[in-house]
Amino acid sequence: MTTPIRAIADLPFVRRDVLDLLNLRHHRAAPDPDYTGFGHARLDALHLEGDVGEPIEVRGALVIAVHSMEKPEELPGDIDLEFFLPEVSEDHSVTVLLSAFLRVWLPLIRGDERAIVLVVCNPNQTLLRAPAAAGRTPFYYPLGDVESWLQVADGHKDVRLAAHSWRCAEAGHG
Amino acid sequence: MRITSNLMIATLAIASLPLSACDRGTERWATTNNTNVPIDWDKVNEAYKTADGPTDFEKRVNEIYEGDEVISVSVQDLPGNAQVVTGFFDKDKSGTVQEGEKIFTIKRNVTGEGTGQYQTQGYGAYYAYHSPMMGIFTGMMMGSMISSAFRPNYVPMYSQPYTTPPSRVSDLHSSRSSYRAANPARFSGRASGSNRSYGARPSSRPFGGGFRSGGARFGIRRREGVRRTPQRLTA
Numbered sequence: 001m002t003t004p005i006r007a008i009a010d011l012p013f014v015r016r017d018v019l020d021l022l023n024l025r026h027h028r029a030a031p032d033p034d035y036t037g038f039g040h041a042r043l044d045a046l047h048l049e050g051d052v053g054e055p056i057e058v059r060g061a062l063v064i065a066v067h068s069m070e071k072p073e074e075l076p077g078d079i080d081l082e083f084f085l086p087e088v089s090e091d092h093s094v095t096v097l098l099s100a101f102l103r104v105w106l107p108l109i110r111g112d113e114r115a116i117v118l119v120v121c122n123p124n125q126t127l128l129r130a131p132a133a134a135g136r137t138p139f140y141y142p143l144g145d146v147e148s149w150l151q152v153a154d155g156h157k158d159v160r161l162a163a164h165s166w167r168c169a170e171a172g173h174g
Numbered sequence: 175m176r177i178t179s180n181l182m183i184a185t186l187a188i189a190s191l192p193l194s195a196c197d198r199g200t201e202r203w204a205t206t207n208n209t210n211v212p213i214d215w216d217k218v219n220e221a222y223k224t225a226d227g228p229t230d231f232e233k234r235v236n237e238i239y240e241g242d243e244v245i246s247v248s249v250q251d252l253p254g255n256a257q258v259v260t261g262f263f264d265k266d267k268s269g270t271v272q273e274g275e276k277i278f279t280i281k282r283n284v285t286g287e288g289t290g291q292y293q294t295q296g297y298g299a300y301y302a303y304h305s306p307m308m309g310i311f312t313g314m315m316m317g318s319m320i321s322s323a324f325r326p327n328y329v330p331m332y333s334q335p336y337t338t339p340p341s342r343v344s345d346l347h348s349s350r351s352s353y354r355a356a357n358p359a360r361f362s363g364r365a366s367g368s369n370r371s372y373g374a375r376p377s378s379r380p381f382g383g384g385f386r387s388g389g390a391r392f393g394i395r396r397r398e399g400v401r402r403t404p405q406r407l408t409a
Contacts, residue, residue: 006407007409008407008408011407022389023389024387026215027215027302027387028212028216028303028387028389029300029303029387029388031390031391032214032216032391033395034395037390065392067393068392068393069404070394070395084394094404095404095405095406095407096406096408097408100407119392120392145391146393148389148392149388150389151385153385160386
């Protein structure tokens, strides 16, 4: 057991292998709805799938994977996040507004990525603005719930993130 | 050629996954001729690790399975404290595993004093699933179905295999119905804000050859009976 987290900057938001981060290490017939892992990863390429249209291919991505609270309140331009911290105690969690989380963490994890992909369920389909730290880098986020999938074909493994639709937020807003 | 053939089978299997809970409406638990209902393999593996015996395991595995069929279980101890557990749909009600009925096997070996491993393999529509080799050792949280194999005085109990008796299938079905009724959030639609199902959505998405493996959903789902008051961080 460790000391409870008191500040957003103290969250153990670490870089992880993308297969671990998105829970794709082992085969499952369906995504695990109880997975609570979070963190960030770099990925050469991935596809964002919506209910209609062709998937969006994103290259050189910084993937930020977090979880929305269950049935989050509708907040203009924001989403309530929940972080489970089993290292503190079983079922211990903290909540943070997405905007506050990105204000603290995005500057710390930014690199030379060509795109930022936010992986979080957005059941209220809240429209977001790109955080200031994104600069002019495209900032993709979902409308609706998000599921991660690994498509395997002809020896290639392709990470796919499925949501109702994906948006690319305008750059330069706070 | 073998791999190509398997991939083609997997594509067919996954492409025929049932529609989402919303799309299927009241047919969610309808009996189906195909058995391509998603199985949460992590939970099956955990159920084996923590089960206290074959009847406990078959109860747990039927609570995990989200289809209408009842999964029967066969447990056989082999020389060297090994054990093979087979999950199957006893379609002919014979109480034995027949060709084409097998869903999965779990093979357990004892590798040393107080150590062992087990691995799960899917069959039929679930053939694409292979678990990693999962280590077990004395001191882990385990049910007696596994832990008994580490006892110095261990005597295999299932040299003559245990198999779910056909007469028990209706009891398992009733027990599972009660379990589902007590967990409506899980079985009457996913508890997501958008009321989306998981598992079958990709069948509606076009994709090429190969197969798909599910990862995670990125929204918290509250567990039944667990009340929490998370701390809010503001800075």
